[in-house]
Amino acid sequence: MARLGENGYGKSRVRLVKVSRHDGRHELRDLTVSLRLEGDFDEAHVRGDNRDVIPTDTMKNTVYALARQIEIDAIEDFARALATHFLPDHPVVNRARVTVREQGWHRLGTEARPHPHAFVRGSDEIDVATVTADGDAVRTESGIDELRVLKSTGSGFEGFPRDRYTTLRETSDRVLATAMRVRWTYGLTEISYGEIRSRARDAILETFADHDSRSVQHTAYAMGEAVLERCPEIDAVAFSLPNKHHLLVDLGPFGLDNPNQIFVATEEPYGLIEAIVRR
Numbered sequence: 001m002a003r004l005g006e007n008g009y010g011k012s013r014v015r016l017v018k019v020s021r022h023d024g025r026h027e028l029r030d031l032t033v034s035l036r037l038e039g040d041f042d043e044a045h046v047r048g049d050n051r052d053v054i055p056t057d058t059m060k061n062t063v064y065a066l067a068r069q070i071e072i073d074a075i076e077d078f079a080r081a082l083a084t085h086f087l088p089d090h091p092v093v094n095r096a097r098v099t100v101r102e103q104g105w106h107r108l109g110t111e112a113r114p115h116p117h118a119f120v121r122g123s124d125e126i127d128v129a130t131v132t133a134d135g136d137a138v139r140t141e142s143g144i145d146e147l148r149v150l151k152s153t154g155s156g157f158e159g160f161p162r163d164r165y166t167t168l169r170e171t172s173d174r175v176l177a178t179a180m181r182v183r184w185t186y187g188l189t190e191i192s193y194g195e196i197r198s199r200a201r202d203a204i205l206e207t208f209a210d211h212d213s214r215s216v217q218h219t220a221y222a223m224g225e226a227v228l229e230r231c232p233e234i235d236a237v238a239f240s241l242p243n244k245h246h247l248l249v250d251l252g253p254f255g256l257d258n259p260n261q262i263f264v265a266t267e268e269p270y271g272l273i274e275a276i277v278r279r
Helices: 042-047 056-069 075-083 193-210 216-230
Strands: 009-022 025-039 093-109 114-134 137-151 176-186 234-243 246-248 263-265 271-278
Touching (some): 009 056, 025 075, 056 075, 075 114, 075 137, 075 193, 137 193, 176 193, 176 216, 216 271
Parallel strands (some): 025 114
Antiparallel strands (some): 093 114, 137 176, 176 234, 234 271
């Protein structure tokens, strides 16, 4: 005997670039959209009856059609428009989840004379928004991926337990580097997503730079505190912090000292620290 369990389907990595052509100035948005629908699709799985299965190609086309019809300001608003699009006309769909990821481009030129239509690709940093429409309830989560930061001092790791397998040396002065994955949720609904994102990002970066870090965990909590203090609209913030290790190179065999100057950056293995800070 078999029984269908949880299931869903959708369209992933829908690439969308929108150029808004205003007089004398163009705006560029570079987005990647993923959509997932859940609902009563038993007949499709069990009997091969596709009458309730919205083609994933239709989902892709919906992304482009809505992008043409509405102004994309905050990616959260665009994700909400997509997530709430499918439920009214398709009773079998009870949940829609949309994630929008944005790659940043920076305008060329100077602050005094910005170029009207030329851009340069930014860092690996990605703005992220996920909206889940579940009946009449709509939940929004925002965040940042690949927020790469490093500081060359102001970080240590001491006082940890040791056993017969411990070889790590204690240090009061080390390089601290990570590529953050940050997500936050809201306690309010009528808010300005872009302005909150800017405040949250500033709080994270300023705290990372100035915090006297005794561990990555110590800094994660401090950054969460700062976000909640700076952004009263946010009720929880989650961090995933891979420790991008910078290991001191032993130059002794060459008759040289190494006063915390020469490091080798390693990708694997790495420590992964995760924490949620709630209001």
